[in-house]
Amino acid sequence: MLSHYASRFLTRGSKRLPLPSRLYSSSTSATIRQHERQLKLALPAATYTLPYFWLRDHCRCPECYHPQTRQRLADTFTLPRDIRPSKVDCDQSGLHVVWPDGHKSDYGYDWVSMHGHQEEEAKKVSWQDTLAPTDTLRLWQAKDLKEQPRPRLTFGEVMESKEGLTKWLHRLEIDGVAFVDDVPTTLEATEQLARRLCFLRETHYSKGMWSFTADLAHADTAYTQLALDAHTDNTYFTEPSGLQMFHKLEFEGQGGDSLFVDGFAVAKQLKTTNPEAYETLTQTRIPTHSAGDEDVLIVPTPRSFPIFNHDPQTGDLFQVRYNNNDRSTLNHLPPDALDRFYDALFAWRKLLTDPANEYWDPLPPGRVVTFDNWRVLHGRSAFTGHRRICGAYFPWDDYKSRARTLRLSSAEKDLVL
Ligand SMILES: C[N+](C)(C)CCCC[C@H](N)C(=O)O
Ligand SMILES: O=C(O)CCC(=O)C(=O)O
Ligand SMILES: [Fe+2]
The missing domain is CATH 3.60.130.10 (Clavaminate synthase-like)
Structure with a gap:
């Protein structure tokens, strides 16, 4: 459950990021289309372009991202720049990728919708600071x-x-x-x-x-x-x-x-x-x-x-x-x-x-x-x-x-x- 403050930081003006727990928990309508260097993941609210190298670099498994320190462990520089998945699929829990060396990466839809690239600029949400700088502030006189x-x-x-x-x-x-x-x-x-x-x-x-x-x-x-x-x-x-x-x-x-x-x-x-x-x-x-x-x-x-x-x-x-x-x-x-x-x-x-x-x-x-x-x-x-x-x-x-x-x-x- 996202708290009151979390939904606040997801809000910017009238635009609202899809709240994953509500939108995607029973979603069956996610579809994947694979391209040369990236895949497109269509979710009910938006389509995200996810480059393969970026996906691999952002693997959130405990070997690639320390769950406690929240720091990257993956060695970006030993990953092949032209890496392509050997298998991709998606289900209720998110997007799953298997890489040629057998390494597995899972990406929740909440994470994808938060960080994935969208063609439309709806994405420009100031979650970077976790509190949209000017829209949630109360400007006062x-x-x-x-x-x-x-x-x-x-x-x-x-x-x-x-x-x-x-x-x-x-x-x-x-x-x-x-x-x-x-x-x-x-x-x-x-x-x-x-x-x-x-x-x-x-x-x-x-x-x-x-x-x-x-x-x-x-x-x-x-x-x-x-x-x-x-x-x-x-x-x-x-x-x-x-x-x-x-x-x-x-x-x-x-x-x-x-x-x-x-x-x-x-x-x-x-x-x-x-x-x-x-x-x-x-x-x-x-x-x-x-x-x-x-x-x-x-x-x-x-x-x-x-x-x-x-x-x-x-x-x-x-x-x-x-x-x-x-x-x-x-x-x-x-x-x-x-x-x-x-x-x-x-x-x-x-x-x-x-x-x-x-x-x-x-x-x-x-x-x-x-x-x-x-x-x-x-x-x-x-x-x-x-x-x-x-x-x-x-x-x-x-x-x-x-x-x-x-x-x-x-x-x-x-x-x-
Ligand atoms: C707050 N205290 C009394 C310690 C200093 C006040 C300094 C005011 C100063 N012109 C400035 O902008 O810093
Ligand atoms: O004396 C005051 O009320 C404030 C002085 C001031 O501007 C400051 O200390 O930064
Ligand atoms: Fe002052």
């Missing part, structure tokens, strides 16, 4: 977060039950931002909560958890009382942190509210209203840096990235990198390209600061926010008085891995690899 407050998640629930943890990660994946309430207002408790999610990312700011006030302990605007426009952190890293967590531990003063904006939602608005600007911010690479502290001079490799980063295979937007404060000198653009870039930047910033897109939260002590730093921009209003925020950065891959393993069964894991 401020009113969506205000009017539809999700069931409250509490520290106790998240710390003590797998269900609570799963709910938390699910919200993070769907909305890109999630709140946990009733957290004890200490750095220690916040760290426990953080480590429940995943291990932390060390940076030049700290070894793990950080805790900051307006004292310029590090030479960065975050350590002042100034307002911060909506931005993502770490635009100067080759790989920006995947998640960021904030917990306001102490506050005596005025202002200092937190701002969140759904970067994917605003990107979509820009694409619709000003496709030329969207294209410019997809193509124009922007150099960035972090260099306030004496012993720090960080720039990414490659030296610059666009604001909108797309998966080259699917075209899906997967990462927004934007911090106007951390932009380096634009020295690589001729005047006409500079003009196009600045115009596009103004259009992006206009939408980012549209009150309809700005979700403001006073983030009272006890309420921890965690957000996807590749999607949701954050900021704050200026403040007076004393304010201490603690939190952490998390690596992207490890956060996503945690989320995936909570949402997928072992069988589903096999299916998507």
Whole structure:
């Protein structure tokens, strides 16, 4: 049985991959046609072209693919490039192939329908990430977060039950931002909560958890009382942190509210209203840096990235990198390209600061926010008085891995690899 989350990752827009357990368990209508270098397998929902060498290379028997490590054992390079099966047939359980040396390979229809090549482009399902990047996400505006407050998640629930943890990660994946309430207002408790999610990312700011006030302990605007426009952190890293967590531990003063904006939602608005600007911010690479502290001079490799980063295979937007404060000198653009870039930047910033897109939260002590730093921009209003925020950065891959393993069964894991 495929879980709710599995059927979610199989969905992309209105297109749905055939769910094997439902479609093929009693199927008798599979037919095979053999050709010179490949076979065509016709299943009720689609026909798949399966090249022989590819089939042999992807044999999933325990000799060819370690069932526990899920790594290839077959030696691709000793297989004859012109290999052809000596026998093929299919039944209810799938496609069966016998190779000239007697080796047998079995391919379930679920696996074939997940990975087999289809002429029609119906196949372009973003199962690669097991959660279709933009179609299953809830793109939001401020009113969506205000009017539809999700069931409250509490520290106790998240710390003590797998269900609570799963709910938390699910919200993070769907909305890109999630709140946990009733957290004890200490750095220690916040760290426990953080480590429940995943291990932390060390940076030049700290070894793990950080805790900051307006004292310029590090030479960065975050350590002042100034307002911060909506931005993502770490635009100067080759790989920006995947998640960021904030917990306001102490506050005596005025202002200092937190701002969140759904970067994917605003990107979509820009694409619709000003496709030329969207294209410019997809193509124009922007150099960035972090260099306030004496012993720090960080720039990414490659030296610059666009604001909108797309998966080259699917075209899906997967990462927004934007911090106007951390932009380096634009020295690589001729005047006409500079003009196009600045115009596009103004259009992006206009939408980012549209009150309809700005979700403001006073983030009272006890309420921890965690957000996807590749999607949701954050900021704050200026403040007076004393304010201490603690939190952490998390690596992207490890956060996503945690989320995936909570949402997928072992069988589903096999299916998507
Ligand atoms: C979160 N912490 C207070 C540790 C650092 C804030 C750094 C903000 C910085 N300009 C950047 O984009 O990284
Ligand atoms: O002070 C805040 O509320 C957030 C500052 C900030 O942007 C950061 O620490 O990354
Ligand atoms: Fe920040």
